[in-house]
Each structure stands twice: as structure tokens, then as C-alpha cells.
Amino acid sequence: MAPTPILSVIIPVYNAERTLRTAIDSVIMQRCHDVEIVVVDDGSTDGSWGIIESYGDRIVALRQENAGASAARNHGARVGRGRFLKFLDSDDFLFPEALEKQIEHAKGLPEGAISFGEEVSWSEELGRVSSAGRTIMFPPGSARIDRFLTALPTISAWMYPRQLFEEIGGFDVKLALLDDFDFCCRAILAGCVPCATPTLIFAYRQHETPGRISRRKSPEDFASIMSMYRDFTRRLEASELQYSKDAVAKGLAKHCWVNARTAHRHGCEDIAREMFDIARNLHGDGVAGSPIYRVIEKIVGPIRAETIGAGLKSVVAGRRGTQ
Incomplete structure (x- = not known):
């Protein structure tokens, strides 16, 4: 049996053929090689599955009927074998050395702590970063958790210990919105501590695609x-x-x-x-x-x-x- 990887990066995919290669390649090109990439196609109807298959054994390719991003993330977490779990949306991408630095940060944290890092917005129209990265430095016991909860880092900024993820129960598939906020709040209410690393982790794409649709909420x-x-x-x-x-x-x-x-x-x-x-x-x-x-x-x-x-x-x- 292959050795257990230190990290599983899980990429849920729905109709993301335009951005998917950039997301996957940003993980493959990391300097840290003890990383498993799990890509979950959530019933895409475009060419996403063909792109996923083209990577062969460099990734773990999974396919399911359309059930939403939370279900796809949970599916990937169940199959992934890493000690830590990281979720990367299919239209985001990691910066060089992000995983190496965040893994070292996560390994040095006490039990019950969760690592998160900086993020930036990437403008599709401009083809460049459109805003500066930000991290809310959050030492254990800080009374400023009220501010932290109103400006929670997005999902690709986090790295979760697998055991903690399983204890919290994964993402709530009943939530169509705020599923990542829900998970992090459940973790905090269970006594977990968010801890920041001043490392630029990923870029969040500002655009509208079938995989990230701005819609009127019901x-x-x-x-x-x-x-x-x-x-x-x-x-x-x-x-x-x-x-x-x-x-x-x-x-x-x-x-x-x-x-x-x-x-x-x-x-x-x-x-x-x-x-x-x-x-x-x-x-x-x-x-x-x-x-x-x-x-x-x-x-x-x-x-x-x-x-x-x-x-x-x-x-x-x-x-x-x-x-």
C-alpha cells in the first residue's frame, strides 16, 4: 500500500472547463510533493471530465451525479487519505510554495487548531490581482473573534486536520449557501482555534461562469x-x-x-x-x-x-x- 500523504487537496468541479487546468496545475507545481490531489466531478455537462481524465494517475479522479459542492467536498474527503485536508475551488488557484509553507504551519499547531492564510482577488477582466491580500491575525484567546466571524476567510484559505474534519461532521449538504461558514462556525463552537499564517495561499477569481453563478437567492x-x-x-x-x-x-x-x-x-x-x-x-x-x-x-x-x-x-x- 502506498504511504499516507501528508495532505489531500480536494477540488470539487462543476462545468469548470475554462479554469480547471489552472487549478489542478497550481497544485501539481507545488514544491511539496507528498500531496494527493482528489478531483470530484459533480455531474458536469461540459468538457470538465475529459480534462480530469487527461491527468491520468497524477490525480484521484472521482465522478458523481450533481449533488452540490458540499457533497462533492465530502466525497473527496472520504476518499482522500491525507493527514490534512485542503479544499480548492475549481476556479481558484494556489500560489507557488503555498502548500509547503501552510503544511509546516499546520504541523506546528496544537491539537484542535486550524491553519488559514492570505487570499487575493484575481480579476479576469484585468488579468491580474485586483486587491491586496488580507489576514486577520488571530491569537488563541483573542477577544476579536467577533470581527473574525464577520470576515471569515474563504474555503480555499484553510487547511483542516482530517481528524477534526471528521469529528465536526464535514460540510452540511442541506445548505446551498454559506456551507463553509457553517463548517468553520461549528468547528469554533466545538472549541477549535483558527490560527493565521502570513502566507499568500491562493487567488479567488472574480468572474461569472456556470460553476460559480451569481443568482437571486430564493x-x-x-x-x-x-x-x-x-x-x-x-x-x-x-x-x-x-x-x-x-x-x-x-x-x-x-x-x-x-x-x-x-x-x-x-x-x-x-x-x-x-x-x-x-x-x-x-x-x-x-x-x-x-x-x-x-x-x-x-x-x-x-x-x-x-x-x-x-x-x-x-x-x-x-x-x-x-x-
């Missing part, structure tokens, strides 16, 4: 998100954290508030109202918005504040259009 999407926050509330009450419960509650409340505002903008007023209530129950200072918004919300409540804000934006846009 009431069902927001209902599942609302259930997620309710679950977080229950877990928080029962958890024994390494951080201040108040700080975690504040971060979750602000994140919930932001998504409640989004739900309202998508016409889901009843769901938005419930999500605002969940945020308030999580923390008394969970309102997320500008100082002006916070003043208006305090006077008229969140639903009317959203209506007033939308009206003001419409007036401003109309004036700009006449100039």
Missing part, C-alpha cells in the same frame, strides 16, 4: 440560513469555548444581521424579521451597518430602516442619473 435559501443561525444559538449555549462566549455571540449576531438585511432586499420580509430577532437574541450589540443606519434602526426598527435606506438609495441614484 426564500428556501434564506430559510436554510435562518435554521443554521438557530442551530448556532443552541450550540453556543451548550459549548465550552476557548474564547469569550460574548465575543462569539456578537460575531454570529452581526453575521446574522447582515444576512437578514440581504433577505429583506430579496423580498423575504418575514424571514428577515425572524433573522433580525435571532441576531438580537444572540447579542444586544449585533446590529450591523453604518452609524446612520444604526441610528435609524434604533428609532424605527430593522424592517422600516431597510425600507427607508432603500428609498434614500433610490433618490441618490436618481439624482446621479440626471447629472
Whole structure:
């Protein structure tokens, strides 16, 4: 039997023929060679599977009926043999030496810690990096976890110990949105510690393809998100954290508030109202918005504040259009 690799990089794929080679090649070209690449085709209808097959035994190629990114990631994690797991979206790519440096960082962390690194946005239109990388340095016990939870690094920035991933239960396949946020929050609520490395890990592509589609969110999407926050509330009450419960509650409340505002903008007023209530129950200072918004919300409540804000934006846009 082949020796167990230190890392499995899992790439879920859906109709990504235009960017897939770049993603896979960015892993193959890493200096760290004790790495297994697991590519999971999630029922693609374009040429993605042909590209995957062309790599032969350099990768582990898996194919499944379309079930979503979370199901594909979980499938890859079950098949992958690495001590650590890393998930790379098929339209993102790693920077040179990223894996070597992050593996060393992850190996030096205490049990229950999760490594994450820096990310940058890559503009397809410009053909270059469009924003500077950022990392929220997060020492164990930091009270700033509330800020961390409102600006969580995206999934390709993380490297998970396999044992931890399995204990947390993998990604929730019922969530069409925020599945990576859900997993990281479940890990934190179980007592895990996110730890940053100042290493540039990957580039996140800014574009629209069939594999990363910007779409109008449905009431069902927001209902599942609302259930997620309710679950977080229950877990928080029962958890024994390494951080201040108040700080975690504040971060979750602000994140919930932001998504409640989004739900309202998508016409889901009843769901938005419930999500605002969940945020308030999580923390008394969970309102997320500008100082002006916070003043208006305090006077008229969140639903009317959203209506007033939308009206003001419409007036401003109309004036700009006449100039």
C-alpha cells in the first residue's frame, strides 16, 4: 500500500472547463510533493471530465451525479487519505510554495487548531490581482473573534486536520449557501482555534461562469440560513469555548444581521424579521451597518430602516442619473 500523504487537496468541479487546468496545475507545481490531489466531478455537462481524465494517475479522479459542492467536498474527503485536508475551488488557484509553507504551519499547531492564510482577488477582466491580500491575525484567546466571524476567510484559505474534519461532521449538504461558514462556525463552537499564517495561499477569481453563478437567492435559501443561525444559538449555549462566549455571540449576531438585511432586499420580509430577532437574541450589540443606519434602526426598527435606506438609495441614484 502506498504511504499516507501528508495532505489531500480536494477540488470539487462543476462545468469548470475554462479554469480547471489552472487549478489542478497550481497544485501539481507545488514544491511539496507528498500531496494527493482528489478531483470530484459533480455531474458536469461540459468538457470538465475529459480534462480530469487527461491527468491520468497524477490525480484521484472521482465522478458523481450533481449533488452540490458540499457533497462533492465530502466525497473527496472520504476518499482522500491525507493527514490534512485542503479544499480548492475549481476556479481558484494556489500560489507557488503555498502548500509547503501552510503544511509546516499546520504541523506546528496544537491539537484542535486550524491553519488559514492570505487570499487575493484575481480579476479576469484585468488579468491580474485586483486587491491586496488580507489576514486577520488571530491569537488563541483573542477577544476579536467577533470581527473574525464577520470576515471569515474563504474555503480555499484553510487547511483542516482530517481528524477534526471528521469529528465536526464535514460540510452540511442541506445548505446551498454559506456551507463553509457553517463548517468553520461549528468547528469554533466545538472549541477549535483558527490560527493565521502570513502566507499568500491562493487567488479567488472574480468572474461569472456556470460553476460559480451569481443568482437571486430564493426564500428556501434564506430559510436554510435562518435554521443554521438557530442551530448556532443552541450550540453556543451548550459549548465550552476557548474564547469569550460574548465575543462569539456578537460575531454570529452581526453575521446574522447582515444576512437578514440581504433577505429583506430579496423580498423575504418575514424571514428577515425572524433573522433580525435571532441576531438580537444572540447579542444586544449585533446590529450591523453604518452609524446612520444604526441610528435609524434604533428609532424605527430593522424592517422600516431597510425600507427607508432603500428609498434614500433610490433618490441618490436618481439624482446621479440626471447629472
